[in-house]
Amino acid sequence: MTDRILSFAIPGKHCRGRVVRLGPALDDILAAHAYPPIIRDVLAEAVCLTAMLGSLLKDEGSQLTLQAQTEAGVISLLACDYKDGALRGYVDYDRERLASQPVEPSLMALFGKGYLAITFDQPEPRGRNQGIVPLEGANLAEAVQNYFYQSEQIPTLIRVGIDETADRITAGGLLVQHLPEGEEGRERLHVRLDHPEWEHVEIMGGSVRAAELTDNALPLEEILWRLFSESDEVRVFDGKPCVKGCRCNxxxxxxxxxxxxxxxxxxxxxxxxxxxxxxxxxxxxxxxxxxxxxx
Incomplete structure (x- = not known):
């Protein structure tokens, strides 16, 4: 039930999405450094987001990079990327500044005046596309939502849950988008952010609980049926398995x-x-x- 991504579509509502749950692959990424709990959770959320965003790419060899550019925050660098199911991530941070923070520091405290850069590297003719948005919101998931609204003009809902046990950390995520012109979409400026189709899906998707996303006994397919199948047809497609991947040799x-x-x-x-x-x-x-x- 872990280290896998499912793609899904809700044809009647012109929506697509991804749902992911990471376990051992995430453990491998986090084990590279002795991160304190707060930093570890931030990186776990970032890796989960990177998996969902990267799985939106269709061409083999495409790469998604998520990077935080920060100023005067606890975290000086956060970088994650995804390529053909392989994930990696790293955080550099100031231990002294972290020690002075409250138990649950805000996004502003962690990143300062930060910006989130999301880069899609794809084969020609698509090439490279990058969007940069302020790191605003309660968490990284909200910041990525803002990226899609501001840079891509795509109505998007993102939810991420993190669960820690004595020997493992699990991250689960849900991403849903409204593309009224089909899977590829058309000129984003013409997409209505308040479309009735989207309002329904946004409400249903927003009801997912973090505990559902991280429950290893709950199949990802079951989450999608619970959220959307009562009123709509949901088509589910298996995606690539996720692994820790580092290209250093x-x-x-x-x-x-x-x-x-x-x-x-x-x-x-x-x-x-x-x-x-x-x-x-x-x-x-x-x-x-x-x-x-x-x-």
């Missing part, structure tokens, strides 16, 4: 280093003749000998 690291000018590469070399690279996403360390590089 020696070949990739060598390729990245090779792009730097010769002078910069020489500055990277330590006294032992090595170049040390740390991957923030998976906490692995790589030592590349300078002699092995093609200058």
């Amino acid at each position: 020696e070949d990739h690291i060598r390729d990245v280093i090779a792009r730097f000018p010769k002078e910069d590469k020489e500055d990277m070399v330590d006294d032992e003749g090595n170049i040390g690279i740390d991957c923030a996403f998976c906490s692995k360390k790589f030592m590349i000998t300078a002699a092995s590089l093609n200058n």
Whole structure:
């Protein structure tokens, strides 16, 4: 029941959506660093959102990146991405500032004057598309909702739940969107944000409880039937399984280093003749000998 994404459609209401539940894959991502509970929960929410947003991409090799740009907050960097079912995420934060915060700090306290950048990288002719919106709302899910309203003009409902047990953290999420011109939609400026079809779906979807999204004994399909099937046909499609994915390996690291000018590469070399690279996403360390590089 975990580490999977379901796509669904409500044809009679011209809506599409995604529902996800993450367990072991999320544990693997969070285990890379000893995050305190507040930071861990923020990253869990961000990874869950990234999974739902990334699953909206249809072409193989497409990538979704969610990144918070912050100023004067506890968190200085939050970055997550999704590519073909592979997820990764990382948070950099100030421990001293975090210690001075209340038990449940606000989004403003965590990120300061922050902005959320969502980037869709797709094969041509679509290419890259990025939207940037203020980090406003009670949580990251509300900030992403604002992105779709402000940048894409797509009526969107997002709910995320986080559940912690002694040995595991589970994240579940629901995303529903109104696309009256079909799955791809048309010019967003013509989408009505108060369409009666959408008002009905928004009310029903908004009734989902966090405990339902994170209940490993409750199939994701059952959640969708409970929410929408009494009044509408719901079509459900199985999606990609989710895994922790990090693209760091020696070949990739060598390729990245090779792009730097010769002078910069020489500055990277330590006294032992090595170049040390740390991957923030998976906490692995790589030592590349300078002699092995093609200058």
